[in-house]
Amino acid sequence: MSEKTQKETPIIIKMLNEPRPIPRRVPDYMRKKGGAWYWTGAMVMVAFLYEVITGLVILMYYQPSQAYTSTENFVNSVPFGSLILTTHLYGAYMMIVLVYVHLLRNLFVAAYKKPRMMQWLTGVLLLALTVGIGFFGYSMSGDVLSADATDVGTGIARGIPFIGNYLSLIFFGDGTPISLFHRMLGWHIVLAAGIGILFLGHFIMAEYNSIMPSHREANYKAPAIDEEKPEYKPWYPHNLLYMLEIGMLTLAAILIITSVVAALGSAVPALFSPFPQVSPSSPLAQNVPAYPPWFLLFVYKAVDFSFMAGPGPFYATLIFAGIPVMYLLLLPYLDRSPSLKLTDRPITFGLAILGVIFFISLSAWGALTPGVAIPTPQVLAFFLFPILTVLPLVYYLSRNYQKSGMDARHFTQLALSLSFLGLSGFGLGMLIDALVRTRNPVYYIPSVVMAMVVALLVTLVAYTIWDSKHAAERKASRPISRRMRNTLGGAFTLGAFIIVTVIQPFSATSTFQEALFGIGIGVVFLIAAANLKLYRSVVLEE
Amino acid sequence: MTEETNREILEVEDPSRRTFLKYMTVAAFAAASAGALRVTLQNIIPKSAGITGFPQLLLVDSTSGKPISTSDLKVNDSAVVSFDYPLQGEPNFLLRMGDAGGNDVKVSSVKVSIPASGSSFQSPAGVGPYGSVVASSAICEHLGCVPPIIHFYKPGTSIPNGPSASQNTGLIHCNCHGSTYDPGKGFGIVTGPTQKPLPNVALKYDKASDQYYAVSMVGPTIYGHSSDLSGGNPLPSNSQTGVSTQSA
Numbered sequence: 001m002s003e004k005t006q007k008e009t010p011i012i013i014k015m016l017n018e019p020r021p022i023p024r025r026v027p028d029y030m031r032k033k034g035g036a037w038y039w040t041g042a043m044v045m046v047a048f049l050y051e052v053i054t055g056l057v058i059l060m061y062y063q064p065s066q067a068y069t070s071t072e073n074f075v076n077s078v079p080f081g082s083l084i085l086t087t088h089l090y091g092a093y094m095m096i097v098l099v100y101v102h103l104l105r106n107l108f109v110a111a112y113k114k115p116r117m118m119q120w121l122t123g124v125l126l127l128a129l130t131v132g133i134g135f136f137g138y139s140m141s142g143d144v145l146s147a148d149a150t151d152v153g154t155g156i157a158r159g160i161p162f163i164g165n166y167l168s169l170i171f172f173g174d175g176t177p178i179s180l181f182h183r184m185l186g187w188h189i190v191l192a193a194g195i196g197i198l199f200l201g202h203f204i205m206a207e208y209n210s211i212m213p214s215h216r217e218a219n220y221k222a223p224a225i226d227e228e229k230p231e232y233k234p235w236y237p238h239n240l241l242y243m244l245e246i247g248m249l250t251l252a253a254i255l256i257i258t259s260v261v262a263a264l265g266s267a268v269p270a271l272f273s274p275f276p277q278v279s280p281s282s283p284l285a286q287n288v289p290a291y292p293p294w295f296l297l298f299v300y301k302a303v304d305f306s307f308m309a310g311p312g313p314f315y316a317t318l319i320f321a322g323i324p325v326m327y328l329l330l331l332p333y334l335d336r337s338p339s340l341k342l343t344d345r346p347i348t349f350g351l352a353i354l355g356v357i358f359f360i361s362l363s364a365w366g367a368l369t370p371g372v373a374i375p376t377p378q379v380l381a382f383f384l385f386p387i388l389t390v391l392p393l394v395y396y397l398s399r400n401y402q403k404s405g406m407d408a409r410h411f412t413q414l415a416l417s418l419s420f421l422g423l424s425g426f427g428l429g430m431l432i433d434a435l436v437r438t439r440n441p442v443y444y445i446p447s448v449v450m451a452m453v454v455a456l457l458v459t460l461v462a463y464t465i466w467d468s469k470h471a472a473e474r475k476a477s478r479p480i481s482r483r484m485r486n487t488l489g490g491a492f493t494l495g496a497f498i499i500v501t502v503i504q505p506f507s508a509t510s511t512f513q514e515a516l517f518g519i520g521i522g523v524v525f526l527i528a529a530a531n532l533k534l535y536r537s538v539v540l541e542e
Numbered sequence: 543m544t545e546e547t548n549r550e551i552l553e554v555e556d557p558s559r560r561t562f563l564k565y566m567t568v569a570a571f572a573a574a575s576a577g578a579l580r581v582t583l584q585n586i587i588p589k590s591a592g593i594t595g596f597p598q599l600l601l602v603d604s605t606s607g608k609p610i611s612t613s614d615l616k617v618n619d620s621a622v623v624s625f626d627y628p629l630q631g632e633p634n635f636l637l638r639m640g641d642a643g644g645n646d647v648k649v650s651s652v653k654v655s656i657p658a659s660g661s662s663f664q665s666p667a668g669v670g671p672y673g674s675v676v677a678s679s680a681i682c683e684h685l686g687c688v689p690p691i692i693h694f695y696k697p698g699t700s701i702p703n704g705p706s707a708s709q710n711t712g713l714i715h716c717n718c719h720g721s722t723y724d725p726g727k728g729f730g731i732v733t734g735p736t737q738k739p740l741p742n743v744a745l746k747y748d749k750a751s752d753q754y755y756a757v758s759m760v761g762p763t764i765y766g767h768s769s770d771l772s773g774g775n776p777l778p779s780n781s782q783t784g785v786s787t788q789s790a
Contacts, residue, residue: 144691147688148685148686148687148691148718151685151686151687151688151765151766152685152686154686154766155685155686155765155766158766158768165768166587168768169587169588169590170586170587173588174588174589174590174591174773175590175591175592175629175631175766175767175772175773175774176591176630176631176774176775177631179588179591280688281788283690283788283789285690285691286690286691286693286717289717290685290687290691290717290718290719303685303719303735304719304735306734306735309734309735309737310657310658310737312737313685370718370719371703371717371718371719371720372703372720373719373720373734373735
């Protein structure tokens with residue numbers, strides 16, 4: 001088919017008229033070191049499947065008519081309820097983080113360029129749906145944080161001109177608590193179905209467009225298509241086993257991280273606690289700061305900006321969340337050049353770094369000073385300083401990168417670490433200034449932490465520069481012998497059996513012992529992944 | 543290949559007739575979808591629960607059921623004393639205002655401005671033997687935080703992230719985002735980010751029996767409601783509402 005018709009025919013019609021086999025075979029480098037970057041989408045899918053399964057279990061117990069008591073009952077009295085609910089929450093957090101990682105990775109490798117525009121657009125919509133479903137899920141427990149989140153959600157919905165009242169009725173019900181929790185449960189499930197359907201489309205498009213090949217394979221030009229080559233290995237066993245390995249690692253991460261946090265118990269601040277907080281009518285409720293879920297903290301801080309007080313929370317959301325989403329939706333049409341190189345798109349690159357910086361620092365700001373109004377000059381400084389440092393820096397580095405003789409990986413690493421170094425240095429300066437002037441000990445620990453971050457980043461910059469000069473001399477590490485790998489696999493499996501046996505007597509209704517149980521299962525998943533890796537290296541020689 | 547065959551089939555026909563038919567089909571689909579959309583939308587928008595007019599409700603103690611008398615209310619009580627009115631889930635503060643020395647202070651009717659809309663309203667004066675008992679919605683008008691996160695601070699006490707002890711003449715402060723209201727001046731705004739004062743409850747005092755009634759709401763609409771009378775279940779009784787005390 002000619003280049004011209006390819007441009008004119010929408011991808012949906014092409015997919016219907018010229019179907020291609022699913023799944024396609026993929027190049028070997030996707031399963032080598034660093035190949036995990038090609039599987040970030042698969043990790044999101046595993047997290048989503050985990051959410052669906054645990055969600056269906058919780059659905060058997062959740063009662064919208066008594067949201068808080070049924071949630072507390074599930075955590076405290078239903079066997080393994082605490083493990084399932086906490087991992088459902090943290091699995092959702094993990095899914096959101098992975099969605100952001102997937103988005104940034106594809107932004108950096110320019111996967112939004114032709115022919116993947118429609119795929120990118122469905123991806124941005126999936127991000128919005130994921131954050132939306134997260135909001136409803138978070139609000140369903142009926143605890144004080146969920147009550148605060150619902151109040152803010154209702155406020156934002158009502159603030160929408162003309163249709164606000166109707167939207168609030170549709171999403172939050174007729175105003176009675178039963179109706180509220182019933183609607184939220186309904187929307188939580190509707191959005192899960194929506195994500196499933198849209199994800200299927202996103203996935204089929206990804207298969208149709210082929211994987212985004214490495215830049216070298218694509219000759220650094222869009223359209224980057226991976227033409228299937230005869231030497232590609234069959235899907236089974238090579239890819240299936242690799243994907244299982246990735247899946248096991250994702251599950252292990254969800255189980256272990258959640259269970260470690262759960263085992264720490266009340267030492268974890270409310271913002272990251274995996275357990276429901278107190279009921280909103282409890283006298284203790286006033287000790288719980290009114291935090292939204294962490295993935296919405298950035299909007300929460302924007303509501304505090306003095307100039308947003310008049311327009312209200314809906315317009316704050318529109319500006320600080322709506323504009324970035326609009327930008328992402330328009331990105332394939334704004335950046336139309338065929339080049340895939342980061343250095344050829346310094347503005348996209350710089351804006352991506354700024355996006356990460358603003359997202360993280362606005363969230364941290366929201367967590368540290370919840371509800372404290374911020375005067376406009378301070379807001380301007382907050383936004384202008386990174387913009388005026390990062391954009392020129394990235395632009396300068398991009399222009400001079402050819403001369404430096406660095407490769408793309410080192411360049412990316414250097415630009416990223418320098419950007420964050422600049423920002424952390426500024427933050428450290430502010431903290432030390434505050435410490436010296438106020439002599440308030442609250443600034444002491446953040447100063448030390450920030451100094452450590454700065455030191456780490458300085459090391460990273462120095463190492464990147466050193467490494468870029470010595471990259472050629474590096475030699476491959478010696479592989480472990482085949483016999484050693486067999487012995488290791490045996491030992492791992494024995495360890496897994498021991499762990500599974502040891503955790504059996506743990507109580508299924510004690511939140512602490514359930515957390516230990518979760519760590520045990522997580523480690524067993526890790527062992528399964530390690531054994532798969534050993535098997536692949538011995539039998540498939542990968 | 544398939545593309546070209548398609549095009550050939552389509553092009554044998556008279557092009558104008560083909561275009562006409564295409565638009566007609568699209569229009570028919572649009573009409574069908576509009577019909578289906580109306581069914582879905584009208585179905586999923588619930589009728590807001592509520593009542594048709596403000597009831598006059600006697601304030602009674604929620605545990606004992608006895609009517610609240612002046613002596614049941616402490617001057618500058620730092621506990622959260624609240625009652626639902628006019629619907630369930632619409633909590634209101636019940637305050638007996640006093641000075642730093644604990645003496646009743648008469649609250650007079652003032653003009654309270656609403657910066658959000660640029661309008662204003664006349665607040666109801668305090669009632670009771672000393673004219674010191676006032677009530678307002680306990681749902682913060684900024685983002686809907688409820689007690690105990692929002693509550694009354696005695697005169698002369700300092701407010702975290704709010705007005706200092708010397709500026710505090712007995713204020714309501716919300717710890718969610720720092721909005722402060724003055725119950726002595728019609729629950730008007732002392733500090734933002736709120737752009738609306740708290741909705742006032744008009745109270746009635748019966749001198750002979752020493753009893754208090756909630757009569758209606760004055761001022762902006764209660765937060766999170768399209769009107770004060772909708773967005774919640776009616777109270778269980780149409781003659782009284784329970785006052786509960788919660789230490790803050």
